[in-house]
Amino acid sequence: MKNWLIFGVVFILSLTLVISCLVLWKAKTPFNEIEEQAEALALSSKSLAVVSSSYTYNGNKPYVTVFGVDEYGKEKAIFVPISLEEKSIQEVYLQDGITEEQALSVLNNENDVKEILHTKLGYEEAGAVWELTYINDADKLNYVYILFEDGQWWKRILNL
Numbered sequence: 001m002k003n004w005l006i007f008g009v010v011f012i013l014s015l016t017l018v019i020s021c022l023v024l025w026k027a028k029t030p031f032n033e034i035e036e037q038a039e040a041l042a043l044s045s046k047s048l049a050v051v052s053s054s055y056t057y058n059g060n061k062p063y064v065t066v067f068g069v070d071e072y073g074k075e076k077a078i079f080v081p082i083s084l085e086e087k088s089i090q091e092v093y094l095q096d097g098i099t100e101e102q103a104l105s106v107l108n109n110e111n112d113v114k115e116i117l118h119t120k121l122g123y124e125e126a127g128a129v130w131e132l133t134y135i136n137d138a139d140k141l142n143y144v145y146i147l148f149e150d151g152q153w154w155k156r157i158l159n160l
Contacts (some may be wrong), residue, residue: 045089047078055120066077096152097148100130116134129148142156142158
């Protein structure tokens with residue numbers, strides 16, 4: 001009887017683990033597909049010669065931010081709308097704006113940051129922006145947007 005009980009517990013735990021892994025894998029599939037398509041579009045439109053990374057940015061309009069190097073060796077960020085319209089692609093040279101570390105420095109100088117959740121470079125109506133998501137000392141969720149061009153504050157959503 002004891003062996004059957006142990007077998008049942010181990011079987012249920014194993015089944016739960018396998019199902020959880022499958023659900024997580026399937027949940028990421030749409031993001032992976034759109035990111036691959038955006039990377040291919042950035043390469044085929046000659047915006048980039050080599051792609052280094054990409055991620056989905058959900059602002060007022062969703063974009064896939066694709067990082068890489070152009071044919072002249074300059075690092076760029078390409079913002080591809082999820083509609084994959086080539087004429088709507090936006091781009092910035094990374095040397096023309098502030099870095100992720102500089103954006104975090106601007107945030108840390110003015111806010112009480114307990115934990116940084118993520119930083120993303122995205123595209124909004126103001127242009128390229130750094131989206132910084134963090135937890136403050138009061139354990140509240142905060143979103144701040146810093147302009148990529150000059151490091152000025154664009155928008156703040158605080159204490160959610």
